[in-house]
Amino acid sequence: MKNKNISGAEAVVHSLLNEGVNLVWGYPGGAIMPVYDEFYKFQDKLKHVLARHEQGAVHAAQGYARSSGKVGVAIATSGPGATNLVTGIADAQIDSTPIVCITGQVASHLLGSDAFQETDIIGISMPVTKWNYQITKASEIPEIFAKAFYIARSGRPGPVLIDITKDAQFELFDYKYSKCKGIRSYNPFPTINNTSIDNAVELINKAKKPFIVWGQGVILGNAETEFKDFVEKSGIPAAWTILGLSALPTSHELNVGMVGMHGNYGPNILTNECDLLIAVGMRFDDRVTGDPKTYASQAKIIHLDIDPAEINKNINVDVPVIGDCKESLKLITKKIQKKIHDKWISRFDDLMKIEFEKVINSDLNPVKDGLTMGESIIAINEYTKGDAIIVTDVGQHQMVACRYANFIQSKSNITSGGLGTMGFALPAAMGAKMGAFKREVVAVIGDGGYQMTIQELGTIFQLQIPVKIVVLNNDFLGMVRQWQQLFFDKRYASTEMVNPDFVAIAKGYYLDSERVKDRKDLKPAVERMIKSKKPYVLEICVEKENNVFPMIPSGASVSDVRLS
């Protein structure tokens, strides 16, 4: 594709179109105005959604990327516009989300002069980007954009930031675009070592009590089918990390639940009893492993990951299988024996019964008057039939939603995992909806995180993005309060919130909204929300001081998981 004598700003739009982008999220400002002028001219081809804050724009781009599998794009001006993106960029880095952020920058002759709205966003974003680059000449635009999209989406995905000086946006040049097919210093798809496959197969065939823990790598690698085949042929019980959730349907008979700090009882206990742990596309985060010294120390460990830097980073493994799990899983599945591990799986069932009696039953069938987060999630399941994209924020509601939400298809659980970014869910939900418009998107948010990015109700209203927003309101920063209760002698330092009227706020944005406090009103309200074709805010007032269990106290071993 060629265009004679066009501006850098126009080249930005053409580059985005060449990469198949038709939607960007952003916020205009001085140093990015030439690009916005081109957005105006090309609005029939490239839709720009005006967020209410740059953080909203970047989280929306993340939500879009997570629901669609495509690269999300966020754009902002220099200075504060750029720095407001940083939280989202860091979130995308730690959760491997493919996004490209574009920031305006002061004219190149002003760089380093502390000009108006100048900030060193390249320096600031460097530790939290997969790659970043400052463009000072229009002629660099096509090549750098091609590289940016290639880097963001290939291998282990991640965020890329492109900073463009204002003079480069004005400068005229002859545009020619060709897609990036490779970079000599960058090998996103390491070759799979056959010996490692054979070693893995041997361990799997020999194992008596094997256990799979899978992460988001299965989803990012589009390897859901290969993973399911592997699980089914091997007959091995499989548990998920929070970001792996939804890659295998909740109801699958070999899906035994969640691992980690608030994961299920069985998977945590049995991590320290299995004789073989097969980690697929996960990174042994400390919230998953608890004390790494005691983590599965009795077991052999196989680790499938596309990122060589993850091998032996937190947990030393016996057989690393470096490469794309879509390929490696296929190779392993072909060579392993078909097996059934009935007796071993019954251990998970037994422990699930204990968890049900001690935790789940009171979460879902409470005897007290106050509503629980658990029964709210079950009500959502009922009316979405388990086929919604659930976007969660960070805290108690997040853990409860992940524990109890039903999923029947992949890319349905969107949450801030690694960074734990409060304020993520509302903007991510509107992005997720735009990335998968035919699907129902339900955001489940606590009263704390909701107020961190509540301004995005404005975006949702202006575009009438039909997301369903459930605010689980306990008038507390619940997770911190839970820790204060358990580990700080109930000294509730700055965790109680005196909240505004959330329904009135939603109505202020002309959004349909209601509040429920009583059990009898819960299901009808959820039904009305799900049936609505419009954006909808449902505030559910839940019990103020409920705790999320099971729980592994931080630093403790996974097998020391507590039920109360």
Next chain:
Amino acid sequence: MENKINYTISVYTENNVGLLHRLSAIFLKRHINIESFTTSECEIKDVYRFIIVVKMTKEGVEKVAKQIEKQVEVIRVFYHTDNETIFQESALYKMKSSSLFEERHIQNVIKESNARIVTVNPDFFVIEKTGFRDDTEKLYKDLSEYGLLQFTRSGRIAVSKEKMGISEILNTFKNQK
């Protein structure tokens, strides 16, 4: 705990503005002190070589090397113990010229240390010494008795005993294309 020893990390990179920042951030994030840091273009045009000296455990240096190699513009990373490399440092010592005549002993110190006099003028003279850290350190101690005006030492420069094969890596990429 495993012993911390000196490792020379060699990083081959594309020439890219800001890569230095990206690399140093990897050490900063892990609270690792960099003992020495040198960079220049290597034997291949447009390919740069960073030589970073750190005191770490083997496990630690291996993890850091992987994090560095993960960076898009990094071609390859190697790490070596002191035994596996040939390395040197340079140091410059600036002294008052008068001391050369007033303190005759200085001349012996210079001779014995195999240092080189780079320049002499009426006010000051400059000595250069290349060698191991102990050598430049000893000369520093010997000379400081007589009053050093300035002292500076370079980072470590090193070549590995084993082959690194950067050209081969770059050629493989070319052939794949």
